[in-house]
Amino acid sequence: MLFSSVIFLFYFLPLVLGLYYILRFSITAKNMLLLIASLFFYAWGEPWFVLIMLASICFNYIFALLVDKFRERRNAANITITLMLVVNLGMLFVFKYMAFALRIVNENTGFGLTIPNIALPLGISFFTFHGISYVIDVYRGHGAVQKNLFYVALYISFFPQLIAGPILRYNTIADQMVNRKESWDKFSLGCCRFIVGLGKKVLLSNSMAIVADHIFSMGGTSDIPASLAWLGAIAYTLQIYFDFSGYSDMAIGLALMFGFKFEENFRYPYISRSITEFWRRWHISLGTWFKEYVYFPLGGSRVTNKDKMIRNLLIVWGLTGVWHGAEWTFVVWGLINFAFIALEKISNFDKGTRYNPLRHLYAMFIVVIGWVIFRSPDLLQAGNYLGNMFGLYGNGFWSDTTWMFLKEYALFFVLGILFCMPIATRMNKLMVDGARFSKPLELVYPLTIIVLFLVCVSYLVKGTYNPFIYFNF
Amino acid sequence: MHNFFAKKRITAFLFILVLVTFSVLNIIQSFGPIQKTLASADYNYAEAKALIHELDDDINEHVFDKFGFVEAYGYMQSLMWKNEENNFEVVKDMEGKLHYTYFATGPTDTKDLSDRVAALGAHLDPKTKLTYVMTPDKYVRGYTQFPEGIPYNYNNETADGFLANLKQDGIDTVDLREGLLESGIPAKDLFFTTDHHWKIKTAFWAFGQLVNHLDGMYDKPLDPDHYFTNLTNYNVVPYQDIFIGSQGRKAGKYFAGDDDFDLIYPKFKTDYSFYFKTGETEATLNGRFEDALLTTYPLNVQGATYDLTADKYFTYLYGNQGIVHVVNKDKPNGLKVLFIKDSLAVPMISFLSTVVSEIYLIDPRYYTGDIMDFASKTDLDHVFVSISPQDLVDEFFPYRSKD
Numbered sequence: 001m002l003f004s005s006v007i008f009l010f011y012f013l014p015l016v017l018g019l020y021y022i023l024r025f026s027i028t029a030k031n032m033l034l035l036i037a038s039l040f041f042y043a044w045g046e047p048w049f050v051l052i053m054l055a056s057i058c059f060n061y062i063f064a065l066l067v068d069k070f071r072e073r074r075n076a077a078n079i080t081i082t083l084m085l086v087v088n089l090g091m092l093f094v095f096k097y098m099a100f101a102l103r104i105v106n107e108n109t110g111f112g113l114t115i116p117n118i119a120l121p122l123g124i125s126f127f128t129f130h131g132i133s134y135v136i137d138v139y140r141g142h143g144a145v146q147k148n149l150f151y152v153a154l155y156i157s158f159f160p161q162l163i164a165g166p167i168l169r170y171n172t173i174a175d176q177m178v179n180r181k182e183s184w185d186k187f188s189l190g191c192c193r194f195i196v197g198l199g200k201k202v203l204l205s206n207s208m209a210i211v212a213d214h215i216f217s218m219g220g221t222s223d224i225p226a227s228l229a230w231l232g233a234i235a236y237t238l239q240i241y242f243d244f245s246g247y248s249d250m251a252i253g254l255a256l257m258f259g260f261k262f263e264e265n266f267r268y269p270y271i272s273r274s275i276t277e278f279w280r281r282w283h284i285s286l287g288t289w290f291k292e293y294v295y296f297p298l299g300g301s302r303v304t305n306k307d308k309m310i311r312n313l314l315i316v317w318g319l320t321g322v323w324h325g326a327e328w329t330f331v332v333w334g335l336i337n338f339a340f341i342a343l344e345k346i347s348n349f350d351k352g353t354r355y356n357p358l359r360h361l362y363a364m365f366i367v368v369i370g371w372v373i374f375r376s377p378d379l380l381q382a383g384n385y386l387g388n389m390f391g392l393y394g395n396g397f398w399s400d401t402t403w404m405f406l407k408e409y410a411l412f413f414v415l416g417i418l419f420c421m422p423i424a425t426r427m428n429k430l431m432v433d434g435a436r437f438s439k440p441l442e443l444v445y446p447l448t449i450i451v452l453f454l455v456c457v458s459y460l461v462k463g464t465y466n467p468f469i470y471f472n473f
Numbered sequence: 474m475h476n477f478f479a480k481k482r483i484t485a486f487l488f489i490l491v492l493v494t495f496s497v498l499n500i501i502q503s504f505g506p507i508q509k510t511l512a513s514a515d516y517n518y519a520e521a522k523a524l525i526h527e528l529d530d531d532i533n534e535h536v537f538d539k540f541g542f543v544e545a546y547g548y549m550q551s552l553m554w555k556n557e558e559n560n561f562e563v564v565k566d567m568e569g570k571l572h573y574t575y576f577a578t579g580p581t582d583t584k585d586l587s588d589r590v591a592a593l594g595a596h597l598d599p600k601t602k603l604t605y606v607m608t609p610d611k612y613v614r615g616y617t618q619f620p621e622g623i624p625y626n627y628n629n630e631t632a633d634g635f636l637a638n639l640k641q642d643g644i645d646t647v648d649l650r651e652g653l654l655e656s657g658i659p660a661k662d663l664f665f666t667t668d669h670h671w672k673i674k675t676a677f678w679a680f681g682q683l684v685n686h687l688d689g690m691y692d693k694p695l696d697p698d699h700y701f702t703n704l705t706n707y708n709v710v711p712y713q714d715i716f717i718g719s720q721g722r723k724a725g726k727y728f729a730g731d732d733d734f735d736l737i738y739p740k741f742k743t744d745y746s747f748y749f750k751t752g753e754t755e756a757t758l759n760g761r762f763e764d765a766l767l768t769t770y771p772l773n774v775q776g777a778t779y780d781l782t783a784d785k786y787f788t789y790l791y792g793n794q795g796i797v798h799v800v801n802k803d804k805p806n807g808l809k810v811l812f813i814k815d816s817l818a819v820p821m822i823s824f825l826s827t828v829v830s831e832i833y834l835i836d837p838r839y840y841t842g843d844i845m846d847f848a849s850k851t852d853l854d855h856v857f858v859s860i861s862p863q864d865l866v867d868e869f870f871p872y873r874s875k876d
C-alpha cells in the first residue's frame with residue numbers, strides 16, 4: 001500500500017486513526033492495533049513477503065536476547081553479533097544482490113551460472129537495517145533488551161516507516177513505544193506535515209518523474225541535445241528529492257498523529273555548499289545509521305592516520321552505494337561521493353563559512369552528475385547520457401522537446417526549485433514572530449493546506465503517473 | 474507560538490472533516506462492487522495478490538464523484554495552458570483537438586502484419602476478393618499541427634509502410650486518407666475533438682469512396698444512380714454539445730471541451746435483420762435501419778455523461794461486437810461481404826449495408842473463433858480488412874498462415 005493511494009487515504013488511514021483514538025485508554029491496545037495495521041499495510045502489497053519480514057523480526061528478537069544474555073561473555077556475544085549480521089545481510093544478499101553477484105561471476109569467468117529471478121521484497125533494505133540496529137543497540141547497551149516479541153515487531157514493522165524509512169534506530173524509539181503521549185498539537189502538526197509530504201510526492205515528484213523518465217529513456221540509447229539531457233537530469237534531481245523528502249514528511253507526519261516523534265530526514269540538501277554538507281542534509285537517517293554502525297566502529301575520522309580515515313570513508317561510501325541497489329551505477333555513485341567527501345575533508349573545504357555561489361554551484365554540479373549515474377540502468381547508458389549533457393556526440397544544444405517539457409511543466413519546475421529552499425520554514429517563522437503579514441497568512445494557511453490536499457486527491461483519483469521509486473531500495 | 478499551533482489545529486480539524494466525509498461517501502459508493510468481489514473471490518493464499526488487485530481496482534474505480542475530480546484535474550491542466558495531460562495520455566493539437574500519441578523516432582515495422590493479411594488472402598476461396606481499407610488517422614496530414622515539441626507517433630508513416638507492403642503482395646487497397654481534405658467537409662470537422670473517431674459525416678463520405686472503389690471491381694455497380702451515397706437522401710439529426718468521447722473522458726471537459734454529434738440515417742424505406750454475439754451475449758433485431766442498426770440509448774441517457782454506455786459513437790451497430798451479421802432484406806441478390814475491423818469502420822459499414830446484401834463484421838478483439846476459417850468457410854464475395862493506422866498492432870491481426 002502506498003501513502004499516495006486512494007485506499008490508504010480514505011480507507012486505511014481513517015480506520016486506523018479512528019480505532020487508535022477509541023483505544024486511547026490503553027497503550028497496549030494502541031500498540032496492538034498499530035502492529036496489526038502495519039502487517040496488514042505490508043501484506044496488502046506483498047502478501048507472501050510479509051512472512052520474510054516476520055522471520056526477520058523473529059530472528060532479530062532472538063539474537064537480541066542472546067546478545068543480552070552473553071553480555072558478560074565477550075566471545076559469545078561477538079559470535080552472536082557476527083551470526084546476526086550473517087543472517088540479516090545474507091537475507092538481503094539473497095533477495096537483493098545474488099542475481100547481480102552471479103552476473104559478475106558469469107561475466108568474469110564464463111561459468112554460465114543460472115541467474116535466478118528473485119523478486120525484491122518491498123522495504124527489505126529498511127527492515128533489515130532496523131533489525132541490525134536493534135540488536136547492536138542492545139549489544140552496546142544503548143537500549144534495554146525487549147523481552148516482548150510484540151514490541152520488536154512493532155519497531156520493525158511500524159507502517160509509517162516500513163517501506164521507505166526513515167531508518168529508525170531502536171534507541172530513539174524504544175521508550176516512545178511504551179511511554180508516548182498523543183496531543184492535539186502533535187496531531188495537528190502531523191496532519192499538516194503529512195499533507196505537505198503528499199503534495200511534494202504527488203504534485204512535484206510525480207510531475208518531474210514524467211519529464212525525467214521520458215528524457216532518460218531517450219538519452220541512454222539515442223542521441224539527444226545537451227539542453228534536453230540537462231533538463232532530464234534536473235528533473236530527476238527534483239524528482240528524487242521530492243519523492244524521498246515527501247515520503248519522509250508523510251512518515252514523520254503519520255508518526256506524529258500516533259504520538260511518535262521521528263527525527264528529521266531531510267534539511268534542504270540542495271542549498272548545500274559542499275558534498276559533505278549535502279550528506280549532512282540528505283537522507284539523514286541513512287547517513288546516521290552508517291556513521292553509528294559502520295564508520296565509528298571502524299574508527300571514523302578520529303584516527304591518527306589520514307589513510308585510515310580515507311579507508312573508512314571508502315568502506316562507508318562503497319556500502320552506501322551498494323545499499324541503494326545491485327548495479328555498478330550505484331557503486332560508482334557511492335565512490336564519486338566518497339572521492340569528493342575525502343577531498344573536501346583533506347582540504348578542509350567544508351570548513352569554509354564565507355558564502356560563495358561557486359561553492360553552491362560546485363556542490364549542485366556534482367550532485368546532479370551523481371544522480372544521472374544513479375538513475376541510469378547501467379554504466380554504458382550513464383556514460384551516453386553524460387556524453388549528451390556535455391555535447392560529446394554533436395547532437396546540438398536546443399530542441400523542440402526541451403521547450404515543450406519546459407513549457408508543459410513550467411509551474412512544477414518553478415515550484416520545485418523554490419521549495420528546495422527553506423521558503424516554507426521562513427514563512428512559518430514570519431507567522432510565529434508576529435510580523436506585519438502574519439494575520440492574513442495565518443488565515444490563508446489552513447485553506448491552502450486543505451486545497452493542496454484536495455488537489456492531490458484529484459491527481460490520485462484521476463490516476464496520474466505515480467511511480468514508486470523505492471522498489472529497488 | 475500560540476498562533477503557530479492555532480493555524481495547525483484549524484487545518485487538522487478541516488483535514489479530519491474532509492477525510493471522514495469523503496471516506497464515508499467512498500465506502501458507500503464502493504460497497505457493492507467490493508461485496509461482489511469478495512463474494513466471488515477464490516480464498517486461496519496463492520490468489521491473495523490477485524484478490525488485492527481486484528479490490529484495489531474496485532476502490533479506485535468507484536471513488537465518490539470520480540469524474541468531478543477528473544474535471545478538477547482537467548481544469549487545473551487548462552489553467553496551466555498545458556497541451557498534454559497525465560504523462561501524454563492525451564495531447565492537444567493546435568486547434569484544441571485531443572490525440573493519442575507517444576514518443577517515437579520513426580514508423581513501426583509492420584511487415585509481419587501485412588504478411589498476415591496476405592496469408593488471409595491466400596486462404597480465401599478464389600472467388601472472394603480481398604481489400605484493405607485504411608481509415609484515416611486523426612492526425613490529418615497537411616492539416617493537423619501539434620504545438621512545438623509535442624511528440625508525434627508516426628501512425629501515418631507506419632500506415633504508408635503497411636500499405637506499401639500489401640501492394641507488393643498484390644492486395645487491393647483503399648486509402649481513405651487520400652482525398653480527405655477535398656471531401657467538402659471542413660478539415661476541423663473531420664474528427665471529433667474529444668474522441669479518436671471520425672465524425673459520422675466523415676464516415677458517410679468514406680462510404681461513398683468505398684462504393685466508388687467497388688463499382689470498378691464488379692460487373693454490376695453498387696450504386697449506379699448515386700442515390701445511396703447522396704447525403705440528401707438521409708436524415709441528419711444534429712445534437713449540440715452532447716458528446717464527450719474517449720479522450721475527453723480521460724481529461725475532462727474543462728480541458729477538452731465537448732462535441733456535437735450528427736445522427737445520420739436513411740430517409741428511404743429499409744428492412745434489415747441484425748444479429749450480434751459477443752461472449753455469451755447475443756441478440757437479433759429486425760426492422761428499418763434506425764430500428765435494427767441504431768440504438769438511441771447513448772443519445773438519450775441522462776446523468777451519465779462519462780459512462781461508456783453514453784458513448785455516442787456506439788449508436789451505430791451497438792458499437793464493437795465480437796461478430797455481427799447484417800442482412801439487407803431489400804437487396805437479396807447483392808454482395809455478401811465480411812469486414813474484419815476496428816471501431817472506426819463501424820458507421821461506414823452501417824451505411825454500406827444499404828447497397829449490399831449481407832455484411833458480417835468481426836472485431837478481432839472480441840471474436841473467439843478462427844477468423845481465417847470463418848472467412849474461408851462462409852459464402853462471401855468480398856472480404857475487407859479495415860484496421861486504423863493507430864491499431865496496426867498484433868492484437869488486431871490474430872491470424873496468420875498455418876505454414
